[in-house]
Amino acid sequence: xALVELALTVNGKQTTVRVEEDKNLLYLIREVLGLxxxxxxxxxxxxxxxxxxxxxxxxxxxxxLAVQAEGKELVTIEGLGSPENLHxxxxxxxxxxxxxxxxxxxxxxxxxxxLLDSNPEPSLEEIRLxxxxxxxxxxxxxxxxxxxxKASKIMVESAARKEGE
Ligand code: FES
Ligand code: FES
Numbered sequence: 009x010a011l012v013e014l015a016l017t018v019n020g021k022q023t024t025v026r027v028e029e030d031k032n033l034l035y036l037i038r039e040v041l042g043l044x045x046x047x048x049x050x051x052x053x054x055x056x057x058x059x060x061x062x063x064x065x066x067x068x069x070x071x072x073l074a075v076q077a078e079g080k081e082l083v084t085i086e087g088l089g090s091p092e093n094l095h096x097x098x099x100x101x102x103x104x105x106x107x108x109x110x111x112x113x114x115x116x117x118x119x120x121x122x123l124l125d126s127n128p129e130p131s132l133e134e135i136r137l138x139x140x141x142x143x144x145x146x147x148x149x150x151x152x153x154x155x156x157x158k159a160s161k162i163m164v165e166s167a168a169r170k171e172g173e
Contacts, residue, residue: 014074027040058070064081083118
């Protein structure tokens with residue numbers, strides 16, 4: 009299969025990559041870019057483990073062709089926070105015990121980020137809907153929902169503080 013050259017922004021960095029034109033975005037992320045935080049579960053759009061943000065929208069990267077990322081802004085879990093300075097969602101997931109095996113966590117957090125970016129104070133129902141494409145076999149979802157609520161509160165308060173400065 010022919011290799012194509014793609015230019016895209018990966019976690020804030022302008023990047024050029026070469027990838028076979030029939031490969032999906034998940035392959036590009038894990039195998040070409042080496043960003044293993046994005047997980048492969050079902051490979052067919054059912055589990056959400058492969059969720060990333062493409063131009064700010066949560067997408068199942070197993071269902072998107074790599075070439076569709078041309079010119080776009082890709083954010084993976086590696087683009088959120090750092091071990092020393094976690095994103096509020098990552099911090100809240102840790103504090104609320106919303107991570108068990110962790111397999112669903114990167115995708116879950118990116119779906120939650122897309123939700124909070126478009127709706128900073130979602131209702132319980134909106135949170136449930138926002139993460140409805142992400143399956144978790146371990147937590148029973150309650151702690152995940154609590155973590156999203158906590159992160160929402162922290163992010164709204166921090167935005168209000170910045171506005172007041
Ligand atoms: S691996 Fe993409 S939705 Fe399951
Ligand atoms: S923490 Fe194990 S699948 Fe969600």
